[in-house]
Amino acid sequence: MEFSARAGSVIPFKTDCLIVPVPGKLPLPAAAAAVDAALGGQISALVDAGDFTGALGAALMLHQPAGLTATRLLLIGTGKEPPMPRDVLNLVAAAARAVQGTPAKSAALLVTDLLGEREPTAFGRQAARLFCEAGYKFRPGEDNGKRGKLGRLTLVCEERSQVRPLTRGLELGAAIGTGINSARRLGDLPGNVCTPGYLAEQARELGKRHTGVSVRVLDEKQMAKLKMGALLSVTAGTAQPAYLIALEYRGAAAQAPVVLVGKGVTFDSGGISLKPGAKMDEMKYDMCGAASVLGVMEAVAAAALPLHLVCLIPTVENLPSGTATKPGDVVTSMSGKTIEILNTDAEGRLILCDALTYAARYKPAVVIDIATLTGACVVALGKQASGLFSPNDTLAAELLAAGEASGDRAWRLPLWKEYDEQLKSNFADIANVGGPEAGSITAGCFLARFTRDYTWAHLDIAGTAWNSGPKGATGRPIPLLMEYLLDRIDAAGHA
Numbered sequence: 001m002e003f004s005a006r007a008g009s010v011i012p013f014k015t016d017c018l019i020v021p022v023p024g025k026l027p028l029p030a031a032a033a034a035v036d037a038a039l040g041g042q043i044s045a046l047v048d049a050g051d052f053t054g055a056l057g058a059a060l061m062l063h064q065p066a067g068l069t070a071t072r073l074l075l076i077g078t079g080k081e082p083p084m085p086r087d088v089l090n091l092v093a094a095a096a097r098a099v100q101g102t103p104a105k106s107a108a109l110l111v112t113d114l115l116g117e118r119e120p121t122a123f124g125r126q127a128a129r130l131f132c133e134a135g136y137k138f139r140p141g142e143d144n145g146k147r148g149k150l151g152r153l154t155l156v157c158e159e160r161s162q163v164r165p166l167t168r169g170l171e172l173g174a175a176i177g178t179g180i181n182s183a184r185r186l187g188d189l190p191g192n193v194c195t196p197g198y199l200a201e202q203a204r205e206l207g208k209r210h211t212g213v214s215v216r217v218l219d220e221k222q223m224a225k226l227k228m229g230a231l232l233s234v235t236a237g238t239a240q241p242a243y244l245i246a247l248e249y250r251g252a253a254a255q256a257p258v259v260l261v262g263k264g265v266t267f268d269s270g271g272i273s274l275k276p277g278a279k280m281d282e283m284k285y286d287m288c289g290a291a292s293v294l295g296v297m298e299a300v301a302a303a304a305l306p307l308h309l310v311c312l313i314p315t316v317e318n319l320p321s322g323t324a325t326k327p328g329d330v331v332t333s334m335s336g337k338t339i340e341i342l343n344t345d346a347e348g349r350l351i352l353c354d355a356l357t358y359a360a361r362y363k364p365a366v367v368i369d370i371a372t373l374t375g376a377c378v379v380a381l382g383k384q385a386s387g388l389f390s391p392n393d394t395l396a397a398e399l400l401a402a403g404e405a406s407g408d409r410a411w412r413l414p415l416w417k418e419y420d421e422q423l424k425s426n427f428a429d430i431a432n433v434g435g436p437e438a439g440s441i442t443a444g445c446f447l448a449r450f451t452r453d454y455t456w457a458h459l460d461i462a463g464t465a466w467n468s469g470p471k472g473a474t475g476r477p478i479p480l481l482m483e484y485l486l487d488r489i490d491a492a493g494h495a
Contacts, residue, residue: 001135003153003170004167005162009034010031010110010156011035011068013070014069016106017072017107018068019074019110020043022077023047023078025054027044028044031158039066056078057094059075059076061073061075072104078114089126089130089406103149106153109127111127111166121165121169121172122405126169126173127155128169128173129173129177129180132177132178133475136180176482179475179482180475183288184291184475185473186294187466191266194287195317196243197243198266199290199294200315203245203294210301212304213249218244218245218246220241226334226358227332227336228244228333228354230332230351230354231244231350233329233341234271234351237272238317240266242351243315245290246312249297251309258367259368260369261311261314261352261359262289262312263289263371265315265348266287266316268345269318270320271318271320273343279468282468285473289372292465292478292481293311293370294313296309299478310359312359314354316347320344327342327343330428337450339429343433346433349432350432352371353447353449356369360454366395367455369457373440374387374460376443377440384409384464385463386461387411387440387459388459389412389457389459390412390456391456395457398487408478408479410459419442
């Protein structure tokens with residue numbers, strides 16, 4: 001999709017769909033009032049009569065609006081009170097979805113009344129990202145090609161001084177949106193296509209597209225040499241080989257890197273501790289952590305951000321067989337810690353712990369792991385927020401703030417030592433599960449044992465990585481992670 005910004009009036013602007021934010025009460029703000037005047041008061045009449053409520057995200061499409069050169073006019077509600085930052089994200093997303101439901105090939109969004117005191121670069125970034133997300137289709141031909149053809153979006157503002165920062169934001173938002181949609185596509189692929197080997201090949205292709213990204217793929221022999229016994233225990237039951245994928249981007253080589261670690265279980269049957277059959281098909285999404293870090297790397301490299309970034313992806317398939325790991329087996333991790341595997345369906349932490357140990361060799365500034373780790377997190381937080389765990393208050397606060405700013409929210413859960421007691425084993429240094437209580441927290445406590453040498457956070461995205469019902473990957477938490485990385489760049493003075 002192409003993005004641009006311009007200053008001036010929207011009334012003579014030729015586009016397939018003009019989007020005008022409209023509140024739920026009169027009088028209309030200045031920019032909307034100018035459009036209303038060109039229409040002979042039609043918008044204010046609709047609001048006054050109650051035919052358009054102006055509720056947040058409400059949409060009303062008018063065709064061939066007299067007085068405008070636009071083919072369609074989309075009114076999008078901003079609510080009765082001035083919209084808060086999160087409200088603005090929601091109404092832009094609603095507008096994007098509404099336009100994508102039409103044959104429109106171009107659209108213009110009147111942003112004058114939305115910007116206010118908001119920073120134009122950030123607004124442009126979020127707008128482009130949300131329009132990219134709204135245009136995603138896993139099966140492009142499913143609607144016979146009659147919908148979702150939007151190829152160009154123009155943001156129309158009042159001040160010329162806003163055009164350049166809006167444009168800069170749009171360019172970055174387009175890169176982020178592309179990264180999100182590439183992650184969603186990986187998540188939506190079936191498990192017989194998106195195997196560990198397929199993920200490795202996608203990483204190599206990313207490295208070919210972006211010359212600043214180096215890619216290294218460790219096979220099972222190399223991992224065995226590194227004594228990654230925890231990771232390799234998960235792959236024991238499948239014919240699909242496991243890999244540890246390492247991508248590195250040196251946009252600011254002098255910096256200690258941010259390391260992202262993404263769980264890449266391309267299909268999780270639970271192993272010998274077999275999952276119930278209902279919804280097992282959704283376990284193809286157990287690699288969404290891996291997809292998200294690939295999406296972040298895609299966005300960072302495409303935007304040429306001044307950042308040193310490393311992405312690690314431990315990727316396996318978890319299936320039962322005569323060679324599979326059994327409940328009660330004890331394995332030795334790369335760290336040297338022994339682990340009693342009481343449940344083979346708690347496999348994500350087994351591959352992550354070796355990857356987190358491996359991460360230390362990069363001497364990182366910070367490490368963040370992203371994983372569809374526990375059903376317990378879905379029970380606790382539902383689909384609204386990712387679970388955030390970190391012993392570092394500063395890092396936790398930064399990630400929470402990034403989630404709020406991007407609309408990709410997280411909620412912090414504790415890592416108290418009292419929970420750590422649940423992981424005691426009679427036969428090893430640690431058990432891989434801590435009983436039925438506080439499952440997402442004990443999983444976080446397990447990972448914390450392998451992160452003592454650096455600043456670390458864990459994002460449990462089991463509830464946010466995909467949607468059930470109308471199924472599909474969401475690309476979360478890429479918006480949160482990108483906001484966090486951009487905040488780091490700003491703090492370092494590279495903006």
